[in-house]
Amino acid sequence: MDTNGLKQIGDTEWQVPKSGAMRVPGVIFADAALINDMDNKVLEQLRNVAGLPGIVEAAYAMPDAHWGYGFPIGGVAAFDPDEGGVISAGGVGFDISCGVRTLLTGLKRADIEPVKKSLADSLFRNIPAGVGSTGKISLDETEMDAMLEGGAHWALAQGYGGTEDLERIEERGKVAGARPDAVSTYAKKRQHDEMGTLGSGNHYLEVQEVTRIHDAVAAASFGLRLGDVVVSIHCGSRGLGHQIGTEFLREMAVAAPDFGLVLPDLELACAPLRSELGQRYLGAMRAATNCAYANRQIVTHLTRRVLEHFFPGGRFDLLFDVSHNTCKEEWHAVGGKRRLLFVHRKGATRAFGVGHSDLPAAFAAVGQPVIIGGSMGTSSAILAGNPQPERAFASACHGAGRAMSRHAAARRWRGRQVVDQLAERGIVIKSPSSRGVAEEAPGAYKDTDAVVDAAHRAGLARKVARLEPIVCIKG
Amino acid sequence: MVSAHYEHFPHGADIGVRGIADSKAEAFAQAALALTALVTDPAGVASRTKVLLECSAPSDLLLLNDWLNRLIYEMAVRRMLFGRYEVAIDDGRLRAEAWGEPVDRDRHAPAVEPKGATLTELKVGQRDDGGWVAQCIVDV
Incomplete structure (x- = not known):
């Protein structure tokens, strides 16, 4: 990225001054190396977001930011409905409430090694993943609507998990205000056979080892010890979310002139929060969020069944479940006043700090677990929300972020070669x-460590533990 | 005379599909082949089943977006891949035949699942040589 015209503040923050149609400044959290590698499109998209009606404080880009759709991936922006604020389907993304959850296992690497290959085979067989896969559950219309309203609570009622899981999911596994009636028949049909599926692309299920502890107090609160094995699951709202994103993006793009919105990029399609369209999208998006919670809950159940087969009598408790493609209604202090805002996080994770009233009691003293996914072969990380004052509406990065397009990666590497190289490092890949x-x-x-370091130094969240892959199931 | 073909182009997180041909309808068909090629080689998809599709939109741009998203939807709910397309466009209305077969995970080895055709890099138009181009980024 060309940093001419940006104002550097410290070693991990770059301010984008207001210019042109920008209503607020932009802020990019990155060290010199990360910002140097960022696409200029991130800056262009951040400036565009800063020009949307009702935006509050600043448009933010996390250290893993890269070129997205309207919003940069790794983008955070909050809107005030009292000031004409908008909600953007592009600002949430196609995979609504895509996220990561991590399970504790109480196992060590030495427990896994003797069964690693058969465990990988069994996980690959039992967790539906990839194009053409279907879940074992088909929902009729009534069940579908109950799932869209109930989220993880619905999944529990079907026998997938225990009530203790709910405390460890954002909004305790069920976001209020979901409107199944705002979800189209197409979206529901697309989800008909997709409950309990992983998806494809960058989605994964990974068995990981805790290889470093950065913050012993927070790690102990999270139940993490050096050498522990954990399982992380990265997936979202599947076809239902994709279809909702597709339909509302088009509808918002067509309706924009009616709202007096001039979009510099069609993908910034949005609608006023206080409009019928804005409210209908909000209801549909919340239904998709509940779908994602239910989906990850079912995948967790399938994972636990496999683990119980290999390790009878084991406990596989949920550490936490985060979503990173969302718009959430939250209270934040802005200029000394508390305001109810709609915070878009597109490829960014909520990171509530110490003492936040929405945190489960177990995390009140250390902050919310923030799960940062890697890619197969690279490390992942667990961070914790910081004490006040919050930064970027209590948000942090969500993953390493791509450094190279899929196109370029497919030209550079062969799949077999990647699998063999990772096998030499003791990592089993199934795809x-x-x-x-x-x-x-x-x-x-990108280097996950560099992204996480930048988030830590910028005060977005603090490092707690580093995870390295042992087994990776890809869709 | 432009030789009909498709290609992919890079995007930071995802990938672009582009159809090029001497008519708008054939460029749309080639863009659809590019969509299939994100998942598997279209040449490896047998033309066993014909699916009839229709969509309409107020502009060429939205028509391309609707067309590709309709295919993504049909691929998802039918668990099918399409390897051949015949497309006609008349006054903002697209009618198409898509030929394909159910996904065979061993034979097709599907690489990614398209989530949605986006409005990013969305272009439909004629080049100086008269060839039609239809393209957009697909979220995968």
Whole structure:
């Protein structure tokens, strides 16, 4: 990125001064190396977001930011409905409430090694993943609507997990205000056979080892010890979310002139929060969020069944579940006043700090667990929300972020070569597609450590633990 | 005379599909082949089943977006891949035949699942040589 015209503040913050149609400044959190590698499109998109009606404080880009759709991926922006604020389907993304959850296992690497290959085979067989896969549950219309309203609570009622899981999910597993009636028949049909599926692309299920502890107090609160094995699951609202994103993006793009909105990029399509369209999208998006919670809950159940087969009597408690493609209604202090805002996080994670009233009691003293996904072969990380004052509406990065396009990655690597190289490092990869593996090669992503370091130094969240992959199931 | 073909182009997180041909309808068909090629080689998809599709939109741009998203939807709910397309466009209305077969995970080895055709880099138009181009980024 060309940093001419940006004002550097410290070593991890760059201010984008207001210019042109910008209503607020932009802020990019990154060190010199990360910002140097960012696409100029991130800056262009951040400036565009800063020009949307009702935006509050600033448009933010996280250290893993890259070129997205309207909003940069790694973008955070909050809107005030009292000031004409908008909600943007592009600012949430196609995979609504895509997120990551991490399960504790109480196991060590030595427990996994003797069964690693058969465990990988069993997880690959039992967790539906990839194109053409279907879940074992088909929902009729009534059940679908109950799922869209109930989220993880619905999944529990079907026997997938225990009530203790709910405390460990944002909004305790069920976001209020979901409107199944705002979800189209097409979206529901697309989800008919997709409950309990992982998806494809960058989605994964990974068995990981805790290889470093940065913050012993927070790690202990999270139940993490050096050498522990955990399981992380990265997936979202599947076809239902994709279809909602597709339909509302088009509807908002067509309706924009009626709202007096001049969009510099069609993908910034949005609608006033206080409009019928804005409210209808909000209701549909919340239904998709509940779908994502239910989906990850079912995948968790399938994972636990496999783990229980290999490790009878084990406990596989949920550490936490975060979403990173969202718009959430939250109270934030802005200029000394508390305001109810709609915070878009597109490829960014909520990171509520110490003492936040929405945190489960277990995390009140240390802050919310923030789960940062890697790519197969690269590290992942657990961070914790910081004490006040919050930064970027209590947000942090969500992953390493791509350093190279899929196109370039598929040209550079062969899937077999990637699998063999990772096998030499003791990492088992299971995927139905060689090209899919090449497109997701570790070298196609930024260095997770560098992104996490920048988030830590910028005060977005603080490092707690580093995780390294042992087994990775890709769709 | 432009030789009909498709290609992919890079995007930071995802990938672009582009159809090029000497008519708008054939460029749309080629863009659809590019969509299939994100998942698997279209040449490896047998033309066993014909699916009839229709969509309409107030502009060429939205028509391309609707067309590709309709295919993504049909691929998802039918668990099918399409390897051949015949497209006609008349006054903002698209009618198409899509030929394909159910996904065979061993034979097709699907690489990614398209989530949605986006409005990013969305272009439909004629080049100086008369060839039609139809393109956009697909979220995968």
